[in-house]
Amino acid sequence: MKIALTYNLKKKDETKPADYFSEYDSEETINAIVSAIKAKGHHVEAIDVEYPKLFSYFRKNSVDMVFNIAEGQSGKFRESEVPAILDYLNIPYTGSDTFSLALALNKTITKKILKAENIPTPNFQLFTKGSEELDPALKFPLIVKPNCEGSAKGISKANVVDNADDLFKRVKETLSSYHQEALAEEFIEGKELTVGILENGKTRVLPILEIDFSECKNSGEYFYSWKMKEYQGNRELGLVPVFHCPARLDKDVEARVKEVALKTHRAVGCLDISRTDIRLDKFNVPYVLEINPLPGLDPQESNFPIMAYAAGMKYEDLIEAIILSASERKGLN
Ligand SMILES: Nc1ncnc2c1ncn2[C@@H]1O[C@H](COP(=O)(O)OP(=O)(O)OP(=O)(O)O)[C@@H](O)[C@H]1O
Numbered sequence: 001m002k003i004a005l006t007y008n009l010k011k012k013d014e015t016k017p018a019d020y021f022s023e024y025d026s027e028e029t030i031n032a033i034v035s036a037i038k039a040k041g042h043h044v045e046a047i048d049v050e051y052p053k054l055f056s057y058f059r060k061n062s063v064d065m066v067f068n069i070a071e072g073q074s075g076k077f078r079e080s081e082v083p084a085i086l087d088y089l090n091i092p093y094t095g096s097d098t099f100s101l102a103l104a105l106n107k108t109i110t111k112k113i114l115k116a117e118n119i120p121t122p123n124f125q126l127f128t129k130g131s132e133e134l135d136p137a138l139k140f141p142l143i144v145k146p147n148c149e150g151s152a153k154g155i156s157k158a159n160v161v162d163n164a165d166d167l168f169k170r171v172k173e174t175l176s177s178y179h180q181e182a183l184a185e186e187f188i189e190g191k192e193l194t195v196g197i198l199e200n201g202k203t204r205v206l207p208i209l210e211i212d213f214s215e216c217k218n219s220g221e222y223f224y225s226w227k228m229k230e231y232q233g234n235r236e237l238g239l240v241p242v243f244h245c246p247a248r249l250d251k252d253v254e255a256r257v258k259e260v261a262l263k264t265h266r267a268v269g270c271l272d273i274s275r276t277d278i279r280l281d282k283f284n285v286p287y288v289l290e291i292n293p294l295p296g297l298d299p300q301e302s303n304f305p306i307m308a309y310a311a312g313m314k315y316e317d318l319i320e321a322i323i324l325s326a327s328e329r330k331g332l333n
């Protein structure tokens with residue numbers, strides 16, 4: 001097959017906020033995907049989707065499939081930008097479609113769908129102005145997050161608040177720094193889990209990954225904050241989460257967590273691949289925080305490949321599974 005890999009490249013730019021490029025991919029990730037695609041016998045070219053490179057590429061080249069990891073340029077539909085262009089040009093691509101990508105990027109609308117489907121998700125309130133009245137039913141501590149970001153952008157330990165004053169401070173800060181709505185939700189104290197789903201012929205829930213932050217105490221960070229994600233593995237900073245895959249769970253809890261992730265994947269309409277972030281409360285209820293239809297694919301650092309390796313797959317098998325799943329859907333096999 002002739003495949004184009006569409007991506008946004010992580011850059012260094014001191015004039016931008018520290019988390020500006022956090023969602024984008026590194027050269028190592030792009031090179032690893034290119035090598036994996038080649039190893040499976042395909043022809044591949046990597047295309048930075050920065051305007052207008054994408055247009056000029058597809059004007060000159062025809063491809064059988066796009067392997068899409070592009071996070072998009074800006075705005076709350078950014079992850080749908082490349083798929084929307086590919087839909088218009090009638091070019092098949094891997095992963096979720098324009099609709100599901102835009103939906104999953106909007107945490108609040110996703111949570112409303114999860115609630116309607118009886119999938120547990122933390123109680124929440126959306127703030128658009130910062131002058132709204134606080135819903136008295138919400139129980140502190142709460143965590144404040146930008147409504148449409150990923151890579152934990154805008155999420156620091158100061159965003160976990162236990163009173164209304166601090167809440168409104170963080171809400172206003174989020175509104176002004178990220179130019180978007182602020183979501184406040186109940187903070188679930190308990191195990192951090194993430195669940196990978198991979199479709200290749202049949203839908204497969206990978207071994208659950210548990211991320212344990214207890215070794216990070218000296219850093220002051222205690223959950224998957226932006227700092228934890230950005231500097232993961234940095235011993236000097238003490239940001240050394242321990243990964244357990246499969247997660248240390250009783251069989252019945254494991255089954256419930258997997259079922260909730262699969263229901264979430266289907267409710268949001270994800271295709272080929274997704275990663276659902278979950279927190280277990282003290283009664284072992286799995287609360288879905290969000291679903292990522294474009295999970296990070298860094299072969300060393302990212303959560304998704306760790307789960308694939310635990311399932312006995314090599315990195316190139318993971319990449320090929322995504323391509324095969326998309327090809328089958330598009331009738332290319
Ligand atoms: N309600 C919550 N209760 C407890 N911890 C939470 C909650 N919401 C978020 N967190 C913590 O913050 C992290 C980031 O939150 P979330 O997954 O919602 O953000 P994101 O930016 O979409 O992340 P990603 O990097 O997966 O795209 C979670 O992995 C978890 O550690």
Ligand SMILES: [Mg+2]
Pocket residue numbers: 152277289290
């Ligand atoms: Mg997340």
